[in-house]
Amino acid sequence: MSAARAIEGKHALVTGGGSGVGKAIALALAEAGVAVTICGRRGAALAEVAKESDRIFAVAADVTNESEMAALHEKAEAARGPFDIVVANAGTAGSAPAHKTSLADWQRTLDVNLTGAFLTVKPALAGMLARKAGRIVFVASTAGLKGYAYVAPYVAAKHGVVGLMRALAAETAKSGVTVNAVCPGFVETYMLEESVQRIVEKTGRSAAEARQSLSATNPQGRFIQPDEVADAVLWLCSDAARSITGQAISISGGETW
Template sequence: MSGMDLQGRHALVTGGGRGIGRAIAEALMQAGATVTVTGRDRAALEAAVGEGAAHGFAVADVTDPAAVQAAVDQAAAQRGPIQLLIANAGTAASAPFLKSGPDVFRRMLDVNLLGVAYAAQAVLGPMIEHGFGRIVAVASTAGLKGYPYVTAYCAAKHAVVGLVRSLAAETVRTGVTVNAVCPGFTDTDLVAESLDRIVQKTGRSREEALSEFVKHNPQGRLIDPREVADAVLWLCGGNARSVTGQAIVVAGGEI
């Protein structure tokens, strides 16, 4: 395998039904990979992979390790061993620190950190056995810096970057690479929903709310999900075999 040719590779994308995950799934398909997407919304997953037998989906909640393992087993039985894992599923919660109770922190850690860990544990054994694997976690600039009012989210994403760096060191001689991509605020439905909440709670216009997001990006814009997908494609390719333990920022120069 060389460059961006992923023909014959089987990729699993968690949270692949929408947003960044869907863009990644589409890019992997275009590069020749066989793709399995997971998530909780069956209709979104079906739409992401389209018709035909080449690709597939499994309904699974990443916070449930048994469900993740079952999804991996099902995908491997139907389409062969998983060689590329894109641990994308995530969620964000916004609140002042003093109003962020234990439930908020648990939810952020369960989805954003443990969801990555469970998926990686489910695929890593066969990857090591076959001497090849690519694990890419979709983290965030919030894994590399702090933002106000999202302390639980930032803590979880920092933990993801730590997980990536540690697992990369542990697997460095196995043929498996482990990396993270760290997008800034991206033009997804998740951001759109956040904008809706800001408008509802503050009475600001949508343009004013959007300006709060794009001000972090020196280019003054939201990131296109396809830009994140391109970074993931490169990390999955043969020419990135010496790249492991990295947190690659896609944020217009913010970091």
């Protein structure tokens, strides 16, 4: 049985599902026959993604707000059954030298990337443990596996996500629940374009030169595509990956391992 067929009929939550990697994951899961609840703060973007599949359902919610996330879980599970799959994908990033990073920027980055990931998975854990089944996937980053200059809050947050994943994997290992992370390098999304623009503004280099400097971090000399991340998530959610837990899988063309 293919990985896609093995998860048909399940219910998944994908945060940050309105664009980029989250959108790609939602569409891949829906194509595999999964009912997918997507959430984010931009209702219009979520609605556009939901138009692409009758298996995708959009709910506006802020991952940093505990009550909103609890309400999302309650509403979605009442409508489509308990979550079998939770993909914590929502994220944000900025760029500045550490000594010029404001406390507000530091806190916001940790709130979205780390606390938001925790609040995404927490409401689903008890049910998964009771059913002795479930798949949790965190979308981390190569920044969760190594350091990068000028993005200290993001690196700290993504290292935290990997640590959270490993702690939950240890807690749930005997339950039938698996917990993993995918760690992409630079992915062709709006966040990449924001990084390019910051380089252009701060260095005077052209956009093409900025893109070249970023793609050079990948030994394959290219950017990762959102569907490549989605393919890895789809596999981790399947029975084919039932023995895989506690792993941070680098999707980076060999940049990290």
